[in-house]
Amino acid sequence: MNPLSVVVRTICDVFAWFIGIFGIYIIIHGHLTPGGGFQGGAVVATMMAFLLVSYGGKKTLSFAKTGLLSAMETTGLLVFIGAGLLGITSTLFFNFLAGQGGIFGAAVPIGPNSGVLNSAGTISVMNMAVGLEVIGGLSLIILYMFKGIRLFDNASESGETGHDR
Amino acid sequence: MNWQIHLPALVLAIPLLGAFASPVAGLGGRNVRNGWMIFISITTTAMCLLLLQKVLADGTAVYVMGAENWNLTLPSGLSWPIRIILQVDAFSAFMAVVGSIAALAGAFFSLSFMDKFTGLEKFSALYFLLVTGMLGMQLTGDLFNFFVFLEIASVASFGLIAFWRDRPEAVEASFKYMIVSTLSAMFILIAVGFLYGRYNAVNIAAVARMLHMGYAEKIALVFLVVSLTMKCGTVPMHMWTPDAYAEAPAGVTCLLVGVSQASLYGLFRVCFSLYGASLGSSVIPWTIIVMGVLSMFIGVTMAVIQKEIKRLMAYHSVSQIGYILLALGVGLLALRDPQAMADYGFTAMKGGIFHIINYTMYKGLLFLTAGAVYYAAGSRNLNELGGLASVMPHTTFMFFIAAAAIAGIPPFNGFVSKLLIYQSTFAVYPLLAVVALVTSVLTLASFVKVFQTAFLGPAKKKFANVKEVPGSMLIGMSVLTIVIIALTLFPTWTLSHLVEPAAKALVDQAGYISAVMGGGL
Secondary structure, eight states: OOOHHHHHHHHHHHHHHHHHHHHHHHHHHOOOOOSSHHHHHHHHHHHHHHHHHHHHHHHHHHOOOHHHHHHHHHHHHHHHHHHHGGGGGGGGTTOOOOSSBBBOOOOOOOOSOOGGGGTHHHHHHHHOOOOOOOOHHHHHHHHHHHHHHHHHHOGGGOOOOOOOO | OOGGGHHHHHHHHHHHHHHHHHHHHHHHHHHHHHHHHHHHHHHHHHHHHHHHHHHHHOOEEEEEESSTTTTOOOOOOOOOSSOOEEEOOHHHEEEHHHHHHHHHHHHHHHHTTTTSOHHHHHHHHHHHHHHHHHHHHHBBBHHHHHHHHHHHHHHHHHHHHHHTTTTTHHHHHHHHHHHHHHHHHHHHHHHHHHHHHHHHHOOOHHHHHOOOOOOOHHHHHHHHHHHHHHHTTTTTSSSSHHHHHHHHHHHHHHHHHHHHHHHHHHHIIIIIIIIIGGSSSHHHHHHHHHHHHHHHHHHHHHTTTTBHHHHHHHHHHEEEEEHHHHHHHHHHHHHHHHHHHHIHHHHHHHHHHHHHHHHHHHHHHHHHHHHHHHHHOOBBBTTTTTOOTOHHHHHHHHHHHHHHHHHHHSSSHHHHHHHHHHHHHHHHHHHHHHHHHHHHHHHHHHHHHHIIISSSOOOOGGGOOOOOHHHHHHHHHHHHHEEEEEEEEHHHHIIIIIHHHHHHHHHEEEEEEEEHHSSSS
């Protein structure tokens, strides 16, 4: 995949940030608006597809760190199950942060209101964990699918190790 | 209030933690990764055993995820449950124990078997995800969650079946399994949608309480029966089984046998606990019986002609699933008639449920021994193998135990459950028992063939350097061998302490409903 013209690359430079911020907005507002960790994470991961299309495979692969993306994935998963296990004094996945004050536990006023962002307790934590996991996972999937295309271009690229018969 | 009330949740949380932490354990190198895999498997099995003990002592356990209290099934006076509820009766706990023992054996076996391959932290993550999916299907009390756990198990299986991704056959098997699983998962989703549309609830107990047989319920039932029999590989929807079982690494195949039992569990949970007395006519029981008979006979006749050892065993698992379907179908047939239930129905159910544990243990062991033969001799083709008994004595011994058990040779556990099935199905229709007997004879014939060609005979020059497999594989196989020998030595104890409570729990629809819904309304 070759890089596209300078027009496309400039537009990518500008809009990639908006995509990232919009995705993070969806993740953080998961409990108030439609969407959540998975949907927001998927939006952020399209940034990787965007870069791949506009800058071409060589450049994208040179700065995309698969180790970092894997680490994001694992961290997200561990935070998710950890947040579930911390509630086990009541039940598994008990929302022990809700209504406790602090940044995750603001009380929600009774009656119609526009929603309180920092009120959801562990639900917010889990949304962020899932978001982190999906950003890492989907970006990796996009990168690996791209590498899969290249396998057919250049068969010697195949670094198959150990999966012998 | 002790920690044991959290057991249903812990049974799911521990393998899930095992899966999520596997990449971290993988950073520590080979020993840390293997240690983590063994630690999680043993802990999960121990939790399942404790759960079974608790359920047998205290009756059905419920667990409400994320509630203030574990038994808050109907919060603030609501008339139907809203949260995710795990509901574990004796049958669920029994199935969880069976599945977790298969998972433990598969994990031990995989340590050495997979040692020369890369990507093992992903293997262990997928393995525990599959365990979580299987146990979740067995413990959940909620139809939609059943679908979710089924998807978790399916997606993990796709990855594991195609783990040897440079084998075209493995990728093909995984793709076939993916299509079948996705189709059946969609069927289940449609069925859950029908029931949710009618009753505004997805909790099995809540739906069962309100259920009146109408068109929507009939459509949902057909979708559920078709998809779940498809997932456990009954004729005529068995085409994915030989491919998937033969191409997955042996430790995974052992676990997949346990996972197919989870689909079987879902089928009987739906038939007995969800529909139960309101099933009405005997169409569904007879459908299950006919599918069982077809699976038994077609599975075994296909198995006799196979030359590849794992494919042969995979066709046998189609035929053994048939026994279980036949037995529990007869139980379902007798459900509405207390006299029939006392005469033959309950015996059939005991036979079927006993056959579930027997089948999982000996079939898992057979797949593991096939994997061991493949690992040591490098071939799965019966025409090439021969004379392995002298170089692999332990594997040969364990294969002999498993083959004798599956063929139903008298002292072994397979004989006990098959005898119960023969006796009870004869009372319904003698031909059923005849087909079951013929199937058993053909099973014996094909395992005599395998034993004769692969293990007996003169030692071949080609296999002169073959050695017995490494210790961890032997441990994995001995776990199952010990269970088989224990079941063989104490069939009466097993029947009265494990199988009978499970069968009673399955028949007792009112008890299943009241555990969640209370006296309520």
